[in-house]
Amino acid sequence: MPRVLKRIALVVFFLVAVMAVALYAVYFWRAPLPAAAPHARVAPVISTIPGLTACWVETGKTFSNFSFGATAGTILVKHPAGDLLIDAGNSSHFDDEIRSFPLGTWLKLKFLAGQLKPQAPLPNLLRRVGEDPAKLRWVILSHAHLDHAGGLMDLPGMPVLLTREELQFANDPKVQAKGYVIAAHTQKFPLADVPTLRFEAKPYETFDESADLYKDGSVVVVPLRGHTPGSVGIFVNLSPKRRPGTRRHSRSWAQRVQEILSRRAAELRFRTIARLK
Numbered sequence: 001m002p003r004v005l006k007r008i009a010l011v012v013f014f015l016v017a018v019m020a021v022a023l024y025a026v027y028f029w030r031a032p033l034p035a036a037a038p039h040a041r042v043a044p045v046i047s048t049i050p051g052l053t054a055c056w057v058e059t060g061k062t063f064s065n066f067s068f069g070a071t072a073g074t075i076l077v078k079h080p081a082g083d084l085l086i087d088a089g090n091s092s093h094f095d096d097e098i099r100s101f102p103l104g105t106w107l108k109l110k111f112l113a114g115q116l117k118p119q120a121p122l123p124n125l126l127r128r129v130g131e132d133p134a135k136l137r138w139v140i141l142s143h144a145h146l147d148h149a150g151g152l153m154d155l156p157g158m159p160v161l162l163t164r165e166e167l168q169f170a171n172d173p174k175v176q177a178k179g180y181v182i183a184a185h186t187q188k189f190p191l192a193d194v195p196t197l198r199f200e201a202k203p204y205e206t207f208d209e210s211a212d213l214y215k216d217g218s219v220v221v222v223p224l225r226g227h228t229p230g231s232v233g234i235f236v237n238l239s240p241k242r243r244p245g246t247r248r249h250s251r252s253w254a255q256r257v258q259e260i261l262s263r264r265a266a267e268l269r270f271r272t273i274a275r276l277k
């Protein structure tokens, strides 16, 4: 081997070794996190509510034949007191909404979130799976990002549940300039000083605050700040007897849903793909 090649190989080896040590230092020598503050742990009493069901309605998907595929959609919760949508997927007007962004932002939006653009407006997709959009009472967003809020553009006049923190985040011009939240979507949100979702100091599971949407324990919202300042987690308490995860020897709920999603996503476009009674 020529001398110069040997030197290059040595330099490369040295650089790789330094990078490996640096990675080790960054990932394994981190200071341990401080202990979590003490908090309540309240096991909720879940009562069976006749007619309460939930299903995932896919609105968009990409690379669904691969393990890195993605799906977007909404969870329809059918409740005797009026149906709820959890998230709304992308907007059917996605391309128009991102048109005026600078090229770099436009490319990011177009080739990431834009890949999950729905082929039809959300009410049409609900009708295709045999559901009636007129029965919708409200929509709750896990957070205000464009790929969760866009479907609101086709649901005029629908009450949208959002916290004050998330409304402030969504109305921040810097957040909108990056394309994380689309200004047109915020027109469908409540005003920032009139939030439609407020937590009570009522512990639920391991959360110190909660909001019981229907006041019957069927859908309970908790703060899940992090992805955005006002992200929320939503418990949908279907009948304990009929939840797959509660059966003995069965796989976990998450595994089963994941299997259903990945198996059925390839087969059924715009159909109800997981009905979790």
Ligand SMILES: [Zn+2]
Pocket (backbone or CB within 6 Å): 143, 145, 227
């Ligand atoms: Zn997000």
